Amino acid sequence: MGEFYVCSCFYTHNFYIKELGLHAIYISKEQFLIQYSKVLKQHGYSTDERIQSILSQLENELQRRENLGPAFLHRKSIIREKYKMLHPEIFQLKTEFLQPEFLNLVNYCKQSDATVGGVMQYLEETQVKNVYAFPVFTDSFCRKLIEELAHFEESDCPKGRSNTMNHYGLSMDEVGFNDFITTLRVEYMQHITRLLFPEWGGGNLDSHKAFIVKYKVGEDIDLGYHYDNAEVTLNVSLTDNYQGGSLYFGDMRTVPLPDTECSEYNHVYGVGILHRGQHMHGALPIYSGVRYNLITWMRSSKIRNQLCPMCNNKPDLVKTVGYGDGFTADAQQITDVCSLT
Numbered sequence: 001m002g003e004f005y006v007c008s009c010f011y012t013h014n015f016y017i018k019e020l021g022l023h024a025i026y027i028s029k030e031q032f033l034i035q036y037s038k039v040l041k042q043h044g045y046s047t048d049e050r051i052q053s054i055l056s057q058l059e060n061e062l063q064r065r066e067n068l069g070p071a072f073l074h075r076k077s078i079i080r081e082k083y084k085m086l087h088p089e090i091f092q093l094k095t096e097f098l099q100p101e102f103l104n105l106v107n108y109c110k111q112s113d114a115t116v117g118g119v120m121q122y123l124e125e126t127q128v129k130n131v132y133a134f135p136v137f138t139d140s141f142c143r144k145l146i147e148e149l150a151h152f153e154e155s156d157c158p159k160g161r162s163n164t165m166n167h168y169g170l171s172m173d174e175v176g177f178n179d180f181i182t183t184l185r186v187e188y189m190q191h192i193t194r195l196l197f198p199e200w201g202g203g204n205l206d207s208h209k210a211f212i213v214k215y216k217v218g219e220d221i222d223l224g225y226h227y228d229n230a231e232v233t234l235n236v237s238l239t240d241n242y243q244g245g246s247l248y249f250g251d252m253r254t255v256p257l258p259d260t261e262c263s264e265y266n267h268v269y270g271v272g273i274l275h276r277g278q279h280m281h282g283a284l285p286i287y288s289g290v291r292y293n294l295i296t297w298m299r300s301s302k303i304r305n306q307l308c309p310m311c312n313n314k315p316d317l318v319k320t321v322g323y324g325d326g327f328t329a330d331a332q333q334i335t336d337v338c339s340l341t
């Protein structure tokens, strides 16, 4: 694995504030209060106390982000030492975990004369343009993975949350599934994405961020409208004992919401959907049961090195650990922030 980086906007942009339903830019308290004064007023944030609660949320999130690298390595080393796996055999991806339809799809895509038209016969209808569905994992694998995740949740190992929008998910890397996801991306998914998303670096997806999202009444029940920090996203449904929780898609992030008509997609157990990371989407509330999905944000440094999808500028690279946000240094200026390495 080469060296990967984050863009410095990671420390200033996309601070999700659920109460305001937005992703904010946070450079300083003064900037935030000026830039968002209207929104704060609209949401009834007039007292110092209420505004202060938003500001401390932002400060905590900034600290979390600044400490992410060291905290991640620390958790990983504790987990590697202490965690007793329930199903050790599932930590390396084996063909038997995959549905025959998925293997047929990948085999078709591997052929040198495979075409976009030809691949359609291996895909399921989603009713959403440019969103493709196909069975991925067997029932038995999904069941074992859920058992493993529950077992991990119950252990006293430290848990790093996957992102700011979902508080009860898990990082697949921390639980020990990084090699599994790398195999899934390189040996399987990349053959499909090369055909379906060539303009999004589908043939050069060189890193990923994979995590579990969990929705349960009393915890997180939905996910706000957003785009992913990914070129292409694979989202596999791992459970079927819940109600509600449909996914909805709008348009690309460049299209304003009022000009967007949303379409819904209902997850199907073991089935994965594939979409462009910048295709806006969200998850509707569940109203019973528990919903777990495996989300793999696949990244192409070739694409993102040109423009950071989070700030829309040429990325200003900062060293980090692991895959960072999937940027690589091709003769670019690197900001060396020692405390973050």
Ligand SMILES: O=C(O)CCC(=O)C(=O)O
Residues within 6 Å of the ligand: 213, 223, 228, 235, 247, 281, 282, 283, 293, 295
């Ligand atoms: O819950 C889902 O199905 C969507 C999750 C998602 O979009 C994300 O985590 O980026």
Ligand SMILES: [Fe+2]
Residues within 6 Å of the ligand: 226, 227, 228, 281
């Ligand atoms: Fe997403």
